[in-house]
Amino acid sequence: MxxxxxxxxxxxxxxxxxxxLDINVGxxxxxxxxxxxxxxxxxxxxxxxxxxxxxxxxxxxxxxxARKRLVAGVTISAVPQEGQTLTATFTVLYAMADVGIGAExxxxxxxxxxxxxxxxxxxxxLELLWYYGSDNATVTADYSDGTTATVAAVMATSSGQYSCxxxxxxxxxxxxxxxxxxxxxxxxxxxxxDIDHRRPDCAPILEFYNSFGVWxxxxxTGTHKxxxxxxxxxxxxxxxxxxxxxxxxxxxEADTGFLTTPMAAWADELFRxxxxxxxxxxxxxxxxxxxxxxxxxxxxxxxxxxxxxxMPSFTFTYQYAQRIHNVLQLNRVxxxxxxxxxxxxx
Numbered sequence: 004m005x006x007x008x009x010x011x012x013x014x015x016x017x018x019x020x021x022x023x024l025d026i027n028v029g030x031x032x033x034x035x036x037x038x039x040x041x042x043x044x045x046x047x048x049x050x051x052x053x054x055x056x057x058x059x060x061x062x063x064x065x066x067x068x069a070r071k072r073l074v075a076g077v078t079i080s081a082v083p084q085e086g087q088t089l090t091a092t093f094t095v096l097y098a099m100a101d102v103g104i105g106a107e108x109x110x111x112x113x114x115x116x117x118x119x120x121x122x123x124x125x126x127x128x129l130e131l132l133w134y135y136g137s138d139n140a141t142v143t144a145d146y147s148d149g150t151t152a153t154v155a156a157v158m159a160t161s162s163g164q165y166s167c168x169x170x171x172x173x174x175x176x177x178x179x180x181x182x183x184x185x186x187x188x189x190x191x192x193x194x195x196x197d198i199d200h201r202r203p204d205c206a207p208i209l210e211f212y213n214s215f216g217v218w219x220x221x222x223x224t225g226t227h228k229x230x231x232x233x234x235x236x237x238x239x240x241x242x243x244x245x246x247x248x249x250x251x252x253x254x255x256e257a258d259t260g261f262l263t264t265p266m267a268a269w270a271d272e273l274f275r276x277x278x279x280x281x282x283x284x285x286x287x288x289x290x291x292x293x294x295x296x297x298x299x300x301x302x303x304x305x306x307x308x309x310x311x312x313x314m315p316s317f318t319f320t321y322q323y324a325q326r327i328h329n330v331l332q333l334n335r336v337x338x339x340x341x342x343x344x345x346x347x348x349x
Contacts, residue, residue: 120265225258
């Protein structure tokens with residue numbers, strides 16, 4: 004589908020769903036300029052076909068710029084050889100997903116996550132929830148005695164263009180009461196969190212960029228393994244065999260543990276993410292996590308079936324992104340494993 008230049012004015016589009024753009028310039032070439040937040044990303048003389056210049060794949064052109072900003076203003080102008088300059092200004096929202104609805108509707112009605120259902124969490128975990136704009140956010144907490152409480156959400160950051168809620172359950176517990184779940188609301192948006200009172204140990208905890216370019220966290224509760232691999236290069240020196248180079252690769256294998264159906268669909272975000280970190284969370288707040296080491300997922304299996312008794316559980320392998328894999332954790336003394344392992348492995 005193509006739209007004429009003027010129809011873009013004032014609209015919002017996902018980078019994954021920007022339609023082709025037709026510019027009616029008549030005869031002769033036109034200087035076409037595409038500007039993203041004041042930065043020229045394209046400036047070229049283009050020739051029309053039957054008086055029309057068509058710009059395609061605008062989403063691919065604007066993706067790297069929108070990813071840095073999440074929300075970016077775009078201006079497209081065409082200066083024909085004859086006639087008036089044509090201009091349109093619109094907004095692009097970073098998205099690497101086919102959302103199924105327009106960006107305008109999503110902007111006001113949904114959080115920046117593909118999770119479409121309750122998220123299972125536990126006390127002590129950090130949970131982040133992002134959304135466009137700066138609508139006031141509240142949290143309604145439910146307790147085991149049947150009471151509820153509605154309080155203002157704890158905000159982690161707000162830029163005016165987008166906001167982040169620190170939706171960690173520790174913020175919404177009350178002394179003498181057991182928190183069973185809570186619902187976060189910001190404008191028309193709503194996200195439910197259910198509490199797992201077993202508080203299973205998590206290894207690893209992974210923080211990753213999702214399809215909307217914001218951070219989310221996945222807590223793995225299944226088996227975690229490490230298998231260092233050493234590649235040795237040897238030579239005889241003075242008649243003695245010596246290792247002159249030893250390359251170490253620490254290979255980790257992790258299991259998400261059993262997931263609900265909505266969380267299984269969401270967990271694939273980890274495997275399609277281009278930037279992933281292993282982090283430590285010492286308490287349920289933004290300030291209580293380590294920066295962590297960047298890792299690369301090298302293999303994954305995320306199989307889901309329609310069998311009645313199927314409980315999805317995904318396995319994957321990863322390794323450090325850095326060259327040196329001999330990682331010393333000075334703040335995690337007396338541990339057998341590195342900071343990706345919980346105390347249950349010690």
